[in-house]
Amino acid sequence: MARISKEERKTTIISTALKLFSEKGFYITTIPDIAKQVGMSVGNFYNYFTSKDVLAKELILYISEYLGKSIREIYEIVSMYFNMANERPEMIEYFLRVYLSNREVFGDGCEGMLCVSPFVTEMMMFFNDGVESGELHNQDFFSAFGLFMGYLGGMVFLFGEKILPEPLEWYKESISQNIYNALKTR
């Protein structure tokens, strides 16, 4: 009757932590907070993750993989990004806030873009394909990458701040168009 495997339990913890970290921030969220929400004891938490930092690192990996799996086209990316922002907002939130701002805890084995690479790989493929097919003009990869990540991240942020007068979906068209304009061959 041991229905819940150790792996599933880990996932539950990750999921919960994701939610709390993005809601309250990394430092504000305590291990007792997480344990309580998951419904386990503080001590038991440490049977799954040896420290708070280790948890944070696994979290980043988890998100990156989740992101990288389905990115193909601009609109798809935008849609997916915003869907995620609606359905699993803590994922993007987490990425923007916790990772970017607490890079200090990702020192070992997660330097820079290392942990985000699956997502980046997909991105690169997208640009290569686009340029190869002649649809996108052959510009520097990072100029383009920054455009994507920053733009989308910024919109989600504005949304989260309740500054946008319309729902996120409402902007998909114009954003995709802007990105397309920015990148397409003239």
Next chain:
Amino acid sequence: MARISKEERKTTIISTALKLFSEKGFYITTIPDIAKQVGMSVGNFYNYFTSKDVLAKELILYISEYLGKSIREIYEIVSMYFNMANERPEMIEYFLRVYLSNREVFGDGCEGMLCVSPFVTEMMMFFNDGVESGELHNQDFFSAFGLFMGYLGGMVFLFGEKILPEPLEWYKESISQNIYNALKTR
């Protein structure tokens, strides 16, 4: 002998805090850290700022004003942004990291864009002017604003992460062009 006014002392503290917060993160930086760097006692710090959170709020205000004063045109914005990233990196860093990720401490009196408004105001004027003159196509303000902020912020981040193969300046042209393409009337 009291040559240093209370206001100047505050500015020194803000400046130092800015540097430390962006270097080490908001929660990692302690009040003793700041006091030591400034060269004053911990107790005295509290004569200038009643709490760490209050300090953080005044910081945001400080940056916003600094940013808002000189924005007029795209290229100018990009240049200024990157110059700042070079000369006073802690300002942008701070904005990206500390503010975006520790919004929890800005609860009172600094909700949303309130504290950032001077910068935003300038931004709006820029768009209005552009649209009025017919040079920019009349799109939603936030679609455009997110593009700017996210894009530039993302590039600085990539630069800070030492991921960019070239110096920031190197990208100014293509970025400005991308933004211009994205926003200009077709």
Next chain:
Amino acid sequence: MARISKEERKTTIISTALKLFSEKGFYITTIPDIAKQVGMSVGNFYNYFTSKDVLAKELILYISEYLGKSIREIYEIVSMYFNMANERPEMIEYFLRVYLSNREVFGDGCEGMLCVSPFVTEMMMFFNDGVESGELHNQDFFSAFGLFMGYLGGMVFLFGEKILPEPLEWYKESISQNIYNALKTR
């Protein structure tokens, strides 16, 4: 298939604990450490010893018996002591370090010399024999006992600390002679 009796299993645990306690210290060594080394589960450990303290008490008993069995003459004692220090260093180590320094855990039923008595008994017999035969001068027992235990223990300690320039055996002669000089009838 139950080839290993409960008693043998206990001995294995005691032996392992002895090694770990003397290597790392009583408080540093955890029950999981011991269980792992023995190759059993933490839970099962408690089928053999009801607590960590109980284990410690049985350990002392175990060592005392082991020591007491072969003491007859000075040189023999010294040799045996040093042999043990070479072959089963954890025994002496344990005696010196864990027992002497963690007496707090031996409160009940192991006060003072009670648990060490087998060894002491042998010691007493040795002195009695010596005095009776006229070879040793009739001095207070404890003056003599302290000499033995302290001296040998001290040497093993110095050896363990790698302070002695020569191997332990090298000192056997002079130590035996010193002890003999100290105790013999003049």
Next chain:
Amino acid sequence: MARISKEERKTTIISTALKLFSEKGFYITTIPDIAKQVGMSVGNFYNYFTSKDVLAKELILYISEYLGKSIREIYEIVSMYFNMANERPEMIEYFLRVYLSNREVFGDGCEGMLCVSPFVTEMMMFFNDGVESGELHNQDFFSAFGLFMGYLGGMVFLFGEKILPEPLEWYKESISQNIYNALKTR
């Protein structure tokens, strides 16, 4: 009116810790225990010692110096040792128990005899003088050193265990004589 200097406060802490460590053991004694006994807050304790281990290291130094100052002759040594055992028992207790058995915490900068050197130096001088004057036979230093330390330590231990039927002083004569016999030229 600031009558108590920071240095005096440190000494108070050391003194108190010494007492508690030797009474209850190093691991049993908690920082709150010490702070409470001293009459200060836990947090403030850390203004004086950055960790429990650092405290332990300074303790050893403190004792060694205290010991090393007055050792000249055998009887004097024995007397001093026993006086100390009577008046400041925690010092010797500490040396025997906490240091010998918790060497693991003295890893950095306190390896082996390093921290005990003042005492050892005095000891060496004593032996050299004795040998030079012809009164002591020229034997290996460590054989002799182990004799001293072990013997005296052992007696104090037996005393502390309430095993000795007489007060420590009672044994001074015979012990000194034993040591003298052991070391003197024949």
Next chain:
DNA sequence: GATGAATGAGCTTTCATTCAT
């Protein structure tokens, strides 16, 4: 204004022990 010793709540982490399986 300035100092820094003092406070104490609260954090992360550990580990002896239990108990459902």
Next chain:
DNA sequence: AATGAATGAAAGCTCATTCAT
């Protein structure tokens, strides 16, 4: 007998904040 996930009290330590001087 055996397992190891679960428990929770308690440890070491940090740091924003206060306050006597």
